[in-house]
Amino acid sequence: MIDTTSPDFWPDLFEVLLLGTGQTLYMVFFALLFTVLIGLPIGILLVGTERGGLFERPFGSLAFGRILNRVLDFIVNLGRSVPFIILMIAIIPFTRVVVGTFIGPTAAIVPLSLVAIPFFARMVEISIKEVDPGLSEAAHSLGASRWLIVRKVFIPEALPGMLLGLATTVTSIINFSAMVGVVAGGGLGNVAVTYGYQRYSTIHMVAVIIIIFVIVMILQGVATHFAKKFARTSIGESRAQTIGRKVVRDSPVGP
Amino acid sequence: MISLTSVSKSFGSGARRTVALDNVSLDVPEGDIFGVVGQSGAGKSTLIRTVNLLERPDSGSIRVDGQELTALGDNDLRVARQGIGMVFQHFNLLSSRTVQGNVEFALEVIGVDSRERKRRAAEILDLVGLGAKASSFPSQLSGGQKQRVGIARALAARPRVLLSDEATSALDPETTRSILELFRTINRDLGLTVLLITHEMDVVKTICDSAALLEAGQIKENGRLVELISTPGSRLARDLFPLGAIGELPGTTVIDITFSGGNADRPVIAQLARDHAIDVSILGAAIETIAGNQAGRTRLGLPGDARSNAAAIADLRAQGLLVEIVGGAAA
Numbered sequence: 001m002i003d004t005t006s007p008d009f010w011p012d013l014f015e016v017l018l019l020g021t022g023q024t025l026y027m028v029f030f031a032l033l034f035t036v037l038i039g040l041p042i043g044i045l046l047v048g049t050e051r052g053g054l055f056e057r058p059f060g061s062l063a064f065g066r067i068l069n070r071v072l073d074f075i076v077n078l079g080r081s082v083p084f085i086i087l088m089i090a091i092i093p094f095t096r097v098v099v100g101t102f103i104g105p106t107a108a109i110v111p112l113s114l115v116a117i118p119f120f121a122r123m124v125e126i127s128i129k130e131v132d133p134g135l136s137e138a139a140h141s142l143g144a145s146r147w148l149i150v151r152k153v154f155i156p157e158a159l160p161g162m163l164l165g166l167a168t169t170v171t172s173i174i175n176f177s178a179m180v181g182v183v184a185g186g187g188l189g190n191v192a193v194t195y196g197y198q199r200y201s202t203i204h205m206v207a208v209i210i211i212i213f214v215i216v217m218i219l220q221g222v223a224t225h226f227a228k229k230f231a232r233t234s235i236g237e238s239r240a241q242t243i244g245r246k247v248v249r250d251s252p253v254g255p
Numbered sequence: 256m257i258s259l260t261s262v263s264k265s266f267g268s269g270a271r272r273t274v275a276l277d278n279v280s281l282d283v284p285e286g287d288i289f290g291v292v293g294q295s296g297a298g299k300s301t302l303i304r305t306v307n308l309l310e311r312p313d314s315g316s317i318r319v320d321g322q323e324l325t326a327l328g329d330n331d332l333r334v335a336r337q338g339i340g341m342v343f344q345h346f347n348l349l350s351s352r353t354v355q356g357n358v359e360f361a362l363e364v365i366g367v368d369s370r371e372r373k374r375r376a377a378e379i380l381d382l383v384g385l386g387a388k389a390s391s392f393p394s395q396l397s398g399g400q401k402q403r404v405g406i407a408r409a410l411a412a413r414p415r416v417l418l419s420d421e422a423t424s425a426l427d428p429e430t431t432r433s434i435l436e437l438f439r440t441i442n443r444d445l446g447l448t449v450l451l452i453t454h455e456m457d458v459v460k461t462i463c464d465s466a467a468l469l470e471a472g473q474i475k476e477n478g479r480l481v482e483l484i485s486t487p488g489s490r491l492a493r494d495l496f497p498l499g500a501i502g503e504l505p506g507t508t509v510i511d512i513t514f515s516g517g518n519a520d521r522p523v524i525a526q527l528a529r530d531h532a533i534d535v536s537i538l539g540a541a542i543e544t545i546a547g548n549q550a551g552r553t554r555l556g557l558p559g560d561a562r563s564n565a566a567a568i569a570d571l572r573a574q575g576l577l578v579e580i581v582g583g584a585a586a
Binding site for chain 1 (some may be wrong): 278307309321333334335336337339340341343345348349350351352360361363364405408409412418
């Protein structure tokens with residue numbers, strides 16, 4: 001039990017929460033960064049290598065495009081179906097190779113990215129599929145290259161949907177980052193386990209829940225704001241909401 | 256300027272194979288406004304999309320401005336497409352960009368620098384009459400305005416050919432007229448060759464110099480409008496000047512007279528009454544100005560059977576008028 005009447009209680013609580021929040025934000029930030037850097041291209045390739053897509057024939061080979069599409073689809077499905085806690089343990093050898101250790105917030109970034117990449121790739125895929133195919137046709141008629149179409153048609157037009165997808169992705173990264181805490185990954189999850197659970201400190205537990213809730217609300221609010229801002233269609237708002245609902249429906253099952 | 260030779264295209268395979276284009280050959284002279292008409296499903300859309308190879312034909316040759324497009328590699332094809340503007344039925348504008356941004360997009364594709372892009376976009380928006388809307392987003396525009404943006408974007412790279420895929424089909428009649436006028440203007444002022452597809456006869460009547468009738472993937476008729484009108488049995492001419500169904504008129508010979516060019520203003524009816532003492536009744540008429548010429552068709556009822564009117568009909572034909580006997584006893 002923790003002695004809440006001790007004069008050190010409040011300063012300690014503050015310090016522990018500050019460190020936990022810092023570690024969580026650090027894990028989430030870098031996991032998110034890698035998720036976008038890797039998930040975005042995968043999502044684009046998922047759409048592009050479909051029949052009739054922009055990258056239907058990579059290096060001039062239709063068969064290669066088909067295979068690439070199947071492989072990516074398989075990887076994404078695999079990544080999304082393995083429960084996080086199993087994934088995290090299963091990839092420990094890989095994490096050690098990449099980071100040098102499998103303990104601590106930095107090591108946690110690896111499994112967090114790996115679980116979020118397939119998820120975000122699907123969000124990107126869904127958002128790009130929502131873009132009117134007529135737009136890419138018009139761009140083709142103007143003589144635009146594939147790369148230019150991706151950069152200046154697909155990404156800007158799918159941005160509202162992708163931002164909402166990103167918000168959902170962050171939320172699940174935060175979820176999973178708490179789970180990492182259970183196995184010595186650090187962060188707010190660690191605080192909840194070591195203080196809230198093992199030492200029966202309700203105050204710690206409640207504080208962690210509130211902080212995580214606030215972080216999620218802020219990120220969701222920011223993403224929704226920008227999604228609306230970029231949705232320039234007359235039905236922009238309702239479209240953003242539709243995409244949002246789809247994203248929620250498609251969320252991975254929690255722990 | 257645009258020349259299709261024996262172009263064929265089919266979709267699907269086996270029992271579900273549908274032929275969209277069946278050995279189509281077409282020549283669009285430079286500076287022409289050429290209209291391809293046909294029912295939906297006739298292959299019009301496929302036809303126009305093969306011209307810039309958005310749809311690659313199974314066989315045949317496509318030459319635009321002297322260049323064989325089917326032989327080009329990816330990069331050369333992109334360059335060739337920059338010289339062929341295209342306008343779409345549903346506008347296909349980028350919703351995330353302003354009007355100005357949409358026009359600039361076409362210039363970004365060809366690698367024009369930022370300052371020059373701004374200048375040229377503004378210039379072309381003035382040309383299509385949308386200078387004041389440069390910073391609006393497409394969602395804030397009416398259908399006609401959106402299509403003007405579409406046209407501005409298609410013109411931005413200064414193409415020599417403009418393809419129009421049912422550009423006015425989603426617009427009301429008033430707006431359609433103003434968009435067609437814009438086509439006419441850019442055709443005249445910029446010397447652009449225009450190939451358009453439409454299911455609206457009015458579009459052809461209003462601006463086309465030449466037309467082709469596409470049916471089940473085949474070109475059934477094809478030629479300059481003024482010539483088509485004076486071609487006996489031309490379905491395009493009949494569709495351009497519809498006179499309706501022929502009613503039951505016992506004891507009357509019904510004839511359709513087609514006027515074109517110089518004989519359009521002839522006092523035919525008065526002449527028939529005077530020279531042949533026939534009491535002519537007018538059953539239908541359609542007169543229009545086509546490509547600067549008065550042209551039209553008139554349906555007349557002549558009392559008596561064809562034999563008794565033979566002299567009068569022969570006289571009309573001798574004057575260079577196209578006369579078809581469409582009802583009553585055969586001649």
